[in-house]
Structure formats: C-alpha cells, structure tokens
Amino acid sequence: MGYYEEIKLSKKSEQHLYVQLYDAIKNHIIQGTIKADEKLPPIRQLAEILCVNNATVVKAYELLEQEGYVYKRVGSGTFVSLKPYPLSAAIESVRLPVDEDLSLMNRGQIQIQEHMVSFASATPTPDLFPVDDFQILLNEVLNRDKGNAFGYQESQGYFPLRESLVAYMRQYGIETKSENIQVISGAQQGIDVIAKAFINPGDVVILEKPTYTGAIATFKSRGAKIIDIPIREDGLDIEALEAVIEKYRPNLIYLMPNFQNPTGYSYSREKKQRVLSLAQQYSFHIVEDDYLSDLSFYHTENTTLKSMDQQDHVIYIKSFSKIFMPGLRLGFLVLPEKAYPRILAAKHASDISTSGLIQRAFDLYLRNGIWKKHIHYMENIYKERYEIMDQVIRKYILPLGITYHPPLGGLNFWLCLNEKFSTNQLYNMAVKKNILIVPGSLFSVDQKDSNCFRLSIAAVYPEQIEPGIQALSEVIKEYIESKDNKKRNTGVYTPLL
Numbered sequence: 204m205g206y207y208e209e210i211k212l213s214k215k216s217e218q219h220l221y222v223q224l225y226d227a228i229k230n231h232i233i234q235g236t237i238k239a240d241e242k243l244p245p246i247r248q249l250a251e252i253l254c255v256n257n258a259t260v261v262k263a264y265e266l267l268e269q270e271g272y273v274y275k276r277v278g279s280g281t282f283v284s285l286k287p288y289p290l291s292a293a294i295e296s297v298r299l300p301v302d303e304d305l306s307l308m309n310r311g312q313i314q315i316q317e318h319m320v321s322f323a324s325a326t327p328t329p330d331l332f333p334v335d336d337f338q339i340l341l342n343e344v345l346n347r348d349k350g351n352a353f354g355y356q357e358s359q360g361y362f363p364l365r366e367s368l369v370a371y372m373r374q375y376g377i378e379t380k381s382e383n384i385q386v387i388s389g390a391q392q393g394i395d396v397i398a399k400a401f402i403n404p405g406d407v408v409i410l411e412k413p414t415y416t417g418a419i420a421t422f423k424s425r426g427a428k429i430i431d432i433p434i435r436e437d438g439l440d441i442e443a444l445e446a447v448i449e450k451y452r453p454n455l456i457y458l459m460p461n462f463q464n465p466t467g468y469s470y471s472r473e474k475k476q477r478v479l480s481l482a483q484q485y486s487f488h489i490v491e492d493d494y495l496s497d498l499s500f501y502h503t504e505n506t507t508l509k510s511m512d513q514q515d516h517v518i519y520i521k522s523f524s525k526i527f528m529p530g531l532r533l534g535f536l537v538l539p540e541k542a543y544p545r546i547l548a549a550k551h552a553s554d555i556s557t558s559g560l561i562q563r564a565f566d567l568y569l570r571n572g573i574w575k576k577h578i579h580y581m582e583n584i585y586k587e588r589y590e591i592m593d594q595v596i597r598k599y600i601l602p603l604g605i606t607y608h609p610p611l612g613g614l615n616f617w618l619c620l621n622e623k624f625s626t627n628q629l630y631n632m633a634v635k636k637n638i639l640i641v642p643g644s645l646f647s648v649d650q651k652d653s654n655c656f657r658l659s660i661a662a663v664y665p666e667q668i669e670p671g672i673q674a675l676s677e678v679i680k681e682y683i684e685s686k687d688n689k690k691r692n693t694g695v696y697t698p699l700l
C-alpha cells in the first residue's frame with residue numbers, strides 16, 4: 204500500500220490531477236509494483252490519502268479501465284488486469300520462448316517410415332493432389348502472363364484471385380468484397396500476421412484447450428499471455444469463456460468452430476451465436492480458423508462464424524492445405540473493415556507477397572470450376588476412410604473403456620483413456636509397433652501429459668485402417684494392463700514375522 208502514499212500530485216501542473224494519478228498508477232502496474240489481480244484502494248480511501256476529491260480518483264480509475272490496465276468486479280472494487288502493457292515496458296518482463304516453440308513446431312513434423320501406419324499425420328498423401336489439373340493451369344498462366352507471373356505481387360493479393368475468392372466464399376454463405384480479402388501464404392502465416400498485427404507481449408489471447416500446435420507456437424512467440432479454456436463436444440463452455448473475458452478483456456480469441464483440431468468437435472449453432480454476441484458485448488476479434496469445414500460427411504452443422512457475423516468481429520482464415528495441396532502455401536483471410544490496414548502492414552513485413560505464379564494458377568482453378576470436382580473427390584475419399592475408422596474404433600478401441608465422440612466430419616478423431624493414463628507413454632509403446640498417434644500433450648499450451656490422443660485419417664489408406672487400429676488396440680490393452688499391474692505391485696508389504 205506504501206506506493207500510493209508516495210504518489211505526488213501537483214495542482215500547479217498543466218496536467219489534470221486525474222491524469223497525473225492515472226500515470227502514476229499505470230507506471231506502478233507496468234513496473235510490477237502493483238501486481239495483476241491486486242485490488243486498488245477504495246476511492247474514498249485513496250482520495251483521503253492524496254488529499255484530492257473522490258471525483259479525481261473516479262476519473263483516474265475510469266481512464267485506467269478504458270486503457271485496459273484495470274477491471275471492475277461488481278460489488279468488490281477495481282483490480283489490476285494483465286493487459287495491455289506497451290511493448291517497450293513489457294518486453295523486459297515477458298519471456299519470448301524461442302527454442303521451446305521450435306521444438307514444438309518440429310515435433311509437429313513426424314518422420315514416417317514406409318512400414319509404419321500413420322494415424323498421426325493430418326496432411327493428405329500426395330497421390331490425392333490434383334497434379335494434372337495444376338500442370339495444365341500452370342502452363343496456361345506461363346503462356347498468358349510470361350514474366351509477369353514472376354514479379355512481386357500486390358501485398359494484398361493478386362486482384363483477379365481476390366475476386367474469384369469472393370465468388371468462392373459466396374458458395375459457403377460468406378458475403379464479402381475483394382477489398383476485404385487478404386491472400387496469405389498458408390493459414391499458418393494468417394495466424395502469424397494476425398498475431399503480429401494485434402498482439403503485444405503480455406496481451407491476453409484465449410485459445411481452446413486442446414488446440415492447434417501452430418497457433419500455440421505463434422501466440423507464444425509474440426509473448427502473449429495465453430488463457431486456454433476446455434472445449435466440449437458442442438464447443439467452448441460459454442460461462443467459463445465469459446468469466447475469462449470479463450476478467451482479462453482480451454483483444455483476440457482463436458477458435459476452430461468446425462471439426463476442431465485436434466478433437467474434431469464442432470460448435471452447436473447456439474454456441475456459435477453466443478460467441479458472436481460476446482464479441483459484440485466485449486468488443487474483441489474472433490479469429491476463426493476454417494481449415495476444414497468443407498468436409499461435413501453427413502451435412503451436420505458446419506456453418507462458419509463468418510457467415511453469421513453481422514457485426515464484423517470475425518477474422519476468417521481459410522486454408523487450402525487439407526482440401527487441395529499444402530505445398531501451394533496458399534490461403535486467405537476475410538477481414539473486418541477496421542482490421543485491414545494493420546494486417547496488410549504485417550503481411551508486407553512478413554513476406555511482401557504470396558507467390559504470384561501460384562495465385563494466378565489458383566485463380567484459374569477457381570474460375571474454371573475444377574475445384575468443385577476436386578472437393579467432391581476428396582469428400583468421397585475421406586468419407587470412406589471415416590466410416591471404416593468409426594466402425595473399427597467401435598469394434599476394437601471402445602471396449603477398452605476409451606471414450607470417443609464421433610466428429611461426423613473432418614479428419615481427426617480424439618480418443619480419451621481414463622484420466623490416470625499418459626498418452627506420451629502410449630505414443631512410445633505404439634511407435635515400437637509401427638503405429639503413429641499424436642499424444643494430447645502436443646496440443647496444450649503447457650505441454651502437460653494428457654490422457655487423450657489424436658488419430659487422423661488423412662494419410663492412411665482404407666486397407667490400412669482396420670489392421671492399424673487392431674494393432675493399436677493391442678498396444679492400449681498392454682499399456683493398461685502394465686499400469687494396473689504396477690499399481691497392484693506397489694504398496695504391498697510382506698510382514699517380517
């Protein structure tokens with residue numbers, strides 16, 4: 204409390220008293236002498252200490268609240284929040300994890316040997332890529348545009364492609380304009396430029412728990428304070444979300460509302476609406492990562508938040524990696540009007556522009572309508588794999604006491620053992636039998652061991668699925684038994700008598 208008594212306010216200064224008080228408290232918060240979640244003194248008490256009117260303190264607190272340094276709890280008072288520290292002030296106090304992120308990203312890249320069955324990779328195998336169509340389109344572009352195809356492209360994206368993306372989006376119920384489209388070199392870059400544009404060290408970002416590894420790494424690399432909220436089968440727990448928003452007043456929340464990675468869960472329509480209402484009420488951006496809404500095998504709920512976004516709060520990211528080819532390094536953002544200048548600056552600083560050659564070829568791909576044929580093809584391929592996978596999980600895995608919620612679309616299946624088990628250990632045992640899974644620890648901010656794991660159908664052929672899952676079930680059985688035996692053996696004493 205001593206630091207409040209030391210605050211000196213000068214009535215002779217040209218600056219209003221409440222601004223001086225605001226500055227003094229703000230500096231204590233930035234320097235950490237007044238800590239996050241600490242309660243500020245009651246208004247009357249501080250006014251007495253500083254010999255000023257109550258109104259001076261009220262106005263200083265209001266300004267601190269407007270700037271995000273404090274928040275009010277109804278009936279309890281005013282408390283210090285965690286954001287937003289100006290960059291220069293916060294950079295010293297926030298660790299920028301570099302090595303940790305690199306290893307996280309690297310661990311996301313799994314080396315697959317030929318004899319392995321990989322339920323780990325969520326990337327389609329190259330035999331599914333529309334290579335022949337692309338060869339024709341690339342030649343067409345080269346004949347038509349010659350050297351222009353190799354010049355720097357507009358940072359926002361090749362204009363004709365942005366126009367075709369507007370038409371493409373219309374098919375998915377999203378009405379937008381070419382001015383609101385930002386072409387990106389893959390969704391991962393999209394997350395990165397959004398983080399660069401909106402996040403300073405110490406700013407709070409809300410993520411789902413578990414979530415996409417690449418998003419964790421990006422937000423960590425910006426020094427964000429990440430709050431993760433457990434996702435349920437029908438989306439985030441809205442009450443928990445609102446409590447966190449109320450407390451931290453974040454700038455951004457990052458979600459995958461359809462066929463979430465890694466769980467495969469989709470938000471109910473009602474939860475989608477409620478998240479949008481919260482964005483309106485608390486004025487934050489929702490980053491919607493739509494890496495896969497296209498693959499809804501039974502036409503279940505897969506509406507995008509962006510198509511429901513009446514108030515322009517959603518930054519929509521579309522990846523083409525899962526439905527076309529990851530090596531194109533192509534995706535796009537649909538931006539709220541106000542977000543555009545910051546995002547454009549971040550994109551320019553990142554790589555100036557996405558490959559002009561690829562943008563031109565992809566533009567023709569969309570204009571010729573060939574994409575529809577390909578998506579239909581991918582849907583059929585994946586639906587077949589999905590159905591086999593669903594059946595064999597029920598046959599071999601569920602009887603082992605494992606829980607599972609069928610995702611009805613997408614590429615990922617999320618399976619959970621009893622809470623006492625470790626899927627890091629299960630991963631190690633499965634690898635020895637040439638089965639690859641992804642342990643849940645990879646999808647959490649703290650990388651803590653988890654009892655859940657992800658299986659994906661992107662890179663397994665139909666004929667591999669049943670033998671692969673049967674072999675995995677044997678590993679799981681062995682693992683559970685070994686744990687149970689260990690338990691039985693511990694704590695047993697033989698009397699010496």
Ligand SMILES: Cc1ncc(COP(=O)(O)O)c(C=O)c1O
Pocket residue numbers: 325388389390391392415417459464492494521522523524529533534
């Ligand atoms: C949820 C999610 N977002 C983004 C990406 C990255 O996509 P891109 O290849 O378009 O950069 C992935 C890749 O797996 C993903 O799963």
